[in-house]
Amino acid sequence: MVDTIYVEEEVLEHPRAKLIISKFPLARIIEIDRFGEVFNKRNQNFKIQKINPAIILAKKYKKLILPAPDGFGIGGKRNYYFSHMYNCIYDCRYCFLQGMYSSANYVIFINFEDFAEQIIQINKEFSKDNITFFSGYDCDSLALENITGFLDYILPIFSPYPKSMLEVRTKSAKLKPMTIVSPPDNCIIAYSLMPQIMSGVLDHKAPSIDRRIKSMTDLANRGWKIGLRFDPLIYGKNWKELYTELIVSISKNIPSEAIHSISFGPLRFPRAMFQKIFKLYPDDILFTGPITQRGSIMAYSEEIENEMALHCRQLFSNFVSDSIIFQCVSEGSSNLSDQV
Numbered sequence: 001m002v003d004t005i006y007v008e009e010e011v012l013e014h015p016r017a018k019l020i021i022s023k024f025p026l027a028r029i030i031e032i033d034r035f036g037e038v039f040n041k042r043n044q045n046f047k048i049q050k051i052n053p054a055i056i057l058a059k060k061y062k063k064l065i066l067p068a069p070d071g072f073g074i075g076g077k078r079n080y081y082f083s084h085m086y087n088c089i090y091d092c093r094y095c096f097l098q099g100m101y102s103s104a105n106y107v108i109f110i111n112f113e114d115f116a117e118q119i120i121q122i123n124k125e126f127s128k129d130n131i132t133f134f135s136g137y138d139c140d141s142l143a144l145e146n147i148t149g150f151l152d153y154i155l156p157i158f159s160p161y162p163k164s165m166l167e168v169r170t171k172s173a174k175l176k177p178m179t180i181v182s183p184p185d186n187c188i189i190a191y192s193l194m195p196q197i198m199s200g201v202l203d204h205k206a207p208s209i210d211r212r213i214k215s216m217t218d219l220a221n222r223g224w225k226i227g228l229r230f231d232p233l234i235y236g237k238n239w240k241e242l243y244t245e246l247i248v249s250i251s252k253n254i255p256s257e258a259i260h261s262i263s264f265g266p267l268r269f270p271r272a273m274f275q276k277i278f279k280l281y282p283d284d285i286l287f288t289g290p291i292t293q294r295g296s297i298m299a300y301s302e303e304i305e306n307e308m309a310l311h312c313r314q315l316f317s318n319f320v321s322d323s324i325i326f327q328c329v330s331e332g333s334s335n336l337s338d339q340v
Helices: 015-022 111-124 148-156 195-200 208-221 239-253 269-280 303-318
Strands: 004-008 028-032 053-059 077-082 105-107 133-134 164-170 187-191 224-234 259-266 266-268 292-294 297-299 323-328
Touching: 004 015, 004 111, 015 053, 077 111, 111 133, 111 148, 148 292, 164 224, 187 208, 187 259, 195 239, 208 224, 208 239, 224 239, 224 303, 239 303, 259 303, 266 269, 269 292, 269 297
Parallel strands: 004 028, 004 053, 053 105, 077 133, 133 164, 164 187, 187 224, 224 259, 259 323
Antiparallel strands: 266 297, 292 297
């Protein structure tokens, strides 16, 4: 239960801020100048703060829509990403956010209109190109949808632009607003996945893989395009058998024609980020595994990476066409990151 909400003075009277605040009638409301004075404070303990994070309501001025790095995409000529939030309600052990930010508090940027304006500008500027916009890298796109209403707001923005695709990345089993609107042709609900035995150890607080598959199945039956995201691939005992079982389970539940794309990528951290996360969880099984330094990154060996990539691509090829399988590798980074 959220018991503290920080609100920037500039957005205190914004209708969206008022609506979010109204959902927490018992929370303390603390007025601040800019979110960074709380979010970027030194000597915060991410691990402790994660137990009971506060909400910070703010306005985002810069870097609303950012170009995706080379090597990342699902077939579009142009790729962008954005985050209407910083941080996530889940506590996945491999998540780069715990090494990126000092604070575990949730920052919600309430100026959705400014995000929409930039999306529209990009679509108009590159109207002849296929463009993909990725949502959900500094947060989970749907986990707090009942509080933010972001997807409900942003979906109609894409309707005039059929060559533009919105990917909504999530682990959430919540299905609203997708169950109350008609599925648009240019939206993908993309689920992060790994074998259940690995998820049970690493995906703290997140819905089980079975629940995610059930949600995907429900959405596919309603006509939504589904994305399967195996990023990062996790190495461990019997990993080949575990990933095989997972793909077989998905193929039995979700019709292949509902799958828009499959992407996968290796587990990688910039060295400084890895060191910060390792200090939080020095005994975690993930970090005591075969991760080594490779230049400026911490990762599995190239041999392990290549073996996993080859095996998983072969698995996916038994399920869908090779044309919708994408390997995403951004050198030197474990994920996209939207810097404060």
